[in-house]
Amino acid sequence: MNITRYTDYSLRVLIYLAVKDPVQCTISEIAQSYDISKNHLMKVVQSLAQTGYVKAVRGKNGGVSLNEPAQRINVGKLVRSLEDKTRLVECFGKNNQCVITPACELKSMFAQAQEAFFVVLDGFYLSDLTGEPQGSALRQLLLTDATDFGSPT
Numbered sequence: 001m002n003i004t005r006y007t008d009y010s011l012r013v014l015i016y017l018a019v020k021d022p023v024q025c026t027i028s029e030i031a032q033s034y035d036i037s038k039n040h041l042m043k044v045v046q047s048l049a050q051t052g053y054v055k056a057v058r059g060k061n062g063g064v065s066l067n068e069p070a071q072r073i074n075v076g077k078l079v080r081s082l083e084d085k086t087r088l089v090e091c092f093g094k095n096n097q098c099v100i101t102p103a104c105e106l107k108s109m110f111a112q113a114q115e116a117f118f119v120v121l122d123g124f125y126l127s128d129l130t131g132e133p134q135g136s137a138l139r140q141l142l143l144t145d146a147t148d149f150g151s152p153t
Contacts, residue, residue: 001117007082009036009044011129014053014078018070018130019138024063033142051081070130076122088114 016030027045031038045064049056055067066073087093088110091101101107130138 001088001114003079003083005040006044007079009041010048010053010078010082011075012036013041013044013048013064014066014070014073014126015129015138016142017054017064017066018073018126019135019142021066021070024057024065026063030064053078066126070126073126074122075124075126075129076118076120079121080118 012034013030016033017025027041028038030045031041045054045056048054049064049067052067053073054064056062056064089106090096090098091104091107092110098104
């Protein structure tokens with residue numbers, strides 16, 4: 001299964017914010033760190049703010065930060081909310097034109113596999129992605145000056 005770029009960027013934003021927590025970050029900073037489009041990240045952050053994953057403050061001293069601790073952000077819940085409508089095969093969609101659908105078991109098989117995928121992700125939290133030793137490595141990879149952010153917690 002492939003996750004969408006939107007989901008990938010959502011996870012990346014949350015990882016970045018968790019690594020920098022509790023420091024507020026800018027979208028430009030996150031975009032530069034990952035070398036991805038600021039405009040695309042603006043849409044991602046807006047959605048994450050609307051769904052309560054992040055706090056977004058506008059203005060001169062504005063920025064983005066996690067809205068709750070990384071230990072409470074479930075990866076499965078996030079990915080499911082962004083990917084649950086993904087069609088793995090044509091027969092998942094409303095405009096199914098496949099002639100073998102009445103006799104085919106692919107839809108059932110793929111639905112079970114997709115649910116198993118989400119169940120595995122349900123066992124992980126953002127803190128599992130950003131805890132030690134990953135947190136130290138992420139700080140080195142993502143942050144231009146890791147000394148500004150103190151020692152890992």
